[in-house]
Amino acid sequence: xxxxxxxxxxxxxxxxxxxxxxxxxxxxxxxxxxxxxxxxxxxxxxxxxxxxxxxxxxxxxxxxxxxxxxxxxxxxxxxxxxxxxxxxxxxxxxx
Numbered sequence: 001x002x003x004x005x006x007x008x009x010x011x012x013x014x015x016x017x018x019x020x021x022x023x024x025x026x027x028x029x030x031x032x033x034x035x036x037x038x039x040x041x042x043x044x045x046x047x048x049x050x051x052x053x054x055x056x057x058x059x060x061x062x063x064x065x066x067x068x069x070x071x072x073x074x075x076x077x078x079x080x081x082x083x084x085x086x087x088x089x090x091x092x093x094x095x
Contacts, residue, residue: 031072033065
């Protein structure tokens with residue numbers, strides 16, 4: 001499926017793969033959101049329950065993404081610093 005900007009599900013997979021590769025090379029944790037939505041779809045959740053057009057999220061899609069992302073951040077002891085856009089490692093930060 002192609003949206004009005006020309007993006008497709010396949011290009012989204014390519015971006016996800018590139019992000020995973022950068023994470024591997026830098027030793028940074030990366031949450032593969034693409035794979036997480038594939039798992040939901042394989043478990044029987046229909047595309048139109050998660051995406052408005054095959055690429056952009058529905059309210060349920062945003063909830064799935066948020067829940068999984070927050071869980072991944074907690075699992076890696078990371079939080080997002082909204083003021084800088086950086087991740088902060090709780091284990092190495094000093095108080």
